[in-house]
Amino acid sequence: MLYHQKEGEGQMTEEAPIITMENVTVRYAEQEQPALDGISLTIPAHSWTALIGHNGSGKSTLIKALDGLVTIDGGTMTVAGLTVNEENIWQIRRRLGVVFQNPENQFVGATVADDVAFGLENAQVPRPAMVDRVAAALEQVGMTAYAEREPAHLSGGQKQRVAIAGILALAPDIIALDEATSMLDPEGRASVLRTIRTLKAQENLTILSVTHDLEEAAAADHVIVIDNGHLVASGTPPEIFAQGAALIDMGLSVPFTEQLKTDLEAGGITLPAGYLNEEEMAAQLWKLYSTM
Amino acid sequence: MNKLMIGRYLPGDSLVHKMDPRGKIVLVFYFIWLVFFADNVWSYLTVGLFTLLAVLLTRIKLIYFWRGIQPAIFLILFTVLIQVFFTRGGQVYWAWGPFALSSAGVVNAWFIFFRLVIIIAMSTLLTLTTSPLDISGALSSLMTPLKWVHVPVDIIALMLSIALRFVPTLMDETVRIMNAQRARGVDFGSGSLAQQIKAIVPILIPLFVSAMHHAEDLDDAMTARGYRTDAPRTAFRVIQWHQRDTLSVVAFAALTAVVFLVRMP
Numbered sequence: 057m058l059y060h061q062k063e064g065e066g067q068m069t070e071e072a073p074i075i076t077m078e079n080v081t082v083r084y085a086e087q088e089q090p091a092l093d094g095i096s097l098t099i100p101a102h103s104w105t106a107l108i109g110h111n112g113s114g115k116s117t118l119i120k121a122l123d124g125l126v127t128i129d130g131g132t133m134t135v136a137g138l139t140v141n142e143e144n145i146w147q148i149r150r151r152l153g154v155v156f157q158n159p160e161n162q163f164v165g166a167t168v169a170d171d172v173a174f175g176l177e178n179a180q181v182p183r184p185a186m187v188d189r190v191a192a193a194l195e196q197v198g199m200t201a202y203a204e205r206e207p208a209h210l211s212g213g214q215k216q217r218v219a220i221a222g223i224l225a226l227a228p229d230i231i232a233l234d235e236a237t238s239m240l241d242p243e244g245r246a247s248v249l250r251t252i253r254t255l256k257a258q259e260n261l262t263i264l265s266v267t268h269d270l271e272e273a274a275a276a277d278h279v280i281v282i283d284n285g286h287l288v289a290s291g292t293p294p295e296i297f298a299q300g301a302a303l304i305d306m307g308l309s310v311p312f313t314e315q316l317k318t319d320l321e322a323g324g325i326t327l328p329a330g331y332l333n334e335e336e337m338a339a340q341l342w343k344l345y346s347t348m
Numbered sequence: 349m350n351k352l353m354i355g356r357y358l359p360g361d362s363l364v365h366k367m368d369p370r371g372k373i374v375l376v377f378y379f380i381w382l383v384f385f386a387d388n389v390w391s392y393l394t395v396g397l398f399t400l401l402a403v404l405l406t407r408i409k410l411i412y413f414w415r416g417i418q419p420a421i422f423l424i425l426f427t428v429l430i431q432v433f434f435t436r437g438g439q440v441y442w443a444w445g446p447f448a449l450s451s452a453g454v455v456n457a458w459f460i461f462f463r464l465v466i467i468i469a470m471s472t473l474l475t476l477t478t479s480p481l482d483i484s485g486a487l488s489s490l491m492t493p494l495k496w497v498h499v500p501v502d503i504i505a506l507m508l509s510i511a512l513r514f515v516p517t518l519m520d521e522t523v524r525i526m527n528a529q530r531a532r533g534v535d536f537g538s539g540s541l542a543q544q545i546k547a548i549v550p551i552l553i554p555l556f557v558s559a560m561h562h563a564e565d566l567d568d569a570m571t572a573r574g575y576r577t578d579a580p581r582t583a584f585r586v587i588q589w590h591q592r593d594t595l596s597v598v599a600f601a602a603l604t605a606v607v608f609l610v611r612m613p
Binding site for chain 2: 120123125146149150153154156158160161162163164165166167169170173174175176177178179180181182183186187190206207208219222223226
């Protein structure tokens, strides 16, 4: 509920930043062009930020840089008040949980419960506390009945829920989703996103989601567009999606309502300027219908 | 592939299933050692009955144990025949060159036959009633003393559990790659030996590359969740020793006593 209230008010920028990046550059040895080229951004606490861009634009690298999985060649970053460096990185990893793209490849444990416990084992949580936290985390993602199942018997969406539970058990401040829904079917994707949305409200989390899915981006508080390692746009979803044609030039597509609007306009029906979400679009269509 | 019972696990909640896997592994190995001490009808009867009792306690259908023995049946018959025709002793019924059929040979053949059947039945029992997860847990627990000689037991245990966890994943992938290559005209399982070996290459290389991808992704995921090879960790899964495990040790001690009592002096 909290999430929906915040979404309407659009006051996210007033919160203190939880992630800052200043002039961050990452260069892979085998590539000529840097993967990230002087990126500067801030992400307010308790917000949902979507990071969009076409394949190879540097989205995943950005997440990995924040978590210290790739070393940066220039610039500075802070996560939850800590500067990202060798010394702080293990503390930062406790505060920032990452759900990766491939549900199969991030499943460490032999069973669901073992996998959720993996991070807790690393954090040296004593066993009695671990049992409670594993049970609680599985409950939160609705996977309690599957605790003793092996990964081979789970669907992609269920594996992603387990990955989320594994991170929740560690009680982070930020959850980064690195295209976490891209390998799921529409149903699995919707259910994983629903889970995240509920959790964000319950746990007062900050969500940073890297995505191709524009419906997912449309639900965020804030959208950041990156292209070829550069930050090209940043704003609320309506601000970003109102750029329609410019998005398509960057190799992205536009959300369904924006597409519908373009098609309607091509057919001679004019709608008010600016991005409309599904409800607003429906309202506009009713209005049009009644005046016809 | 489905017929093969070696290494198969059948979930259940019998007494044998619920035993401490460490105790189970040690006792099964001990039992196999003990079987070699049986040297007359009575001692074989004792270990044989004990095996039958253990098998019945698992409440697994006997057909599964039979399937465990099946692949070894030719080996058993071969060994038995060699015993029958090459052992001389006691009353010789028939002889021709190096071959001979004697009473000692027949008795020996029976003993070898029972020995092999009992050993296979007992090892099948171990794998049928213990999940791979329990086996790897038990092995790492049994390896703990090796820490004193600086063997990285925890890392070996984690490697073992990750390897087991990825077996089905890589199996699925192998099937997928094979089908994808078949769709592109690769012919598996026909042609000369050299051709068949060549046909394996389009499976092996993609599988190797994808195993590398799995490893890289898993590395990132593990690091992101705070895994450090040099740092101490706590354990979520613990193996517990119950009273039934102590009882099973007592049962094996009693069995040992009986076997040594009825052995030929």
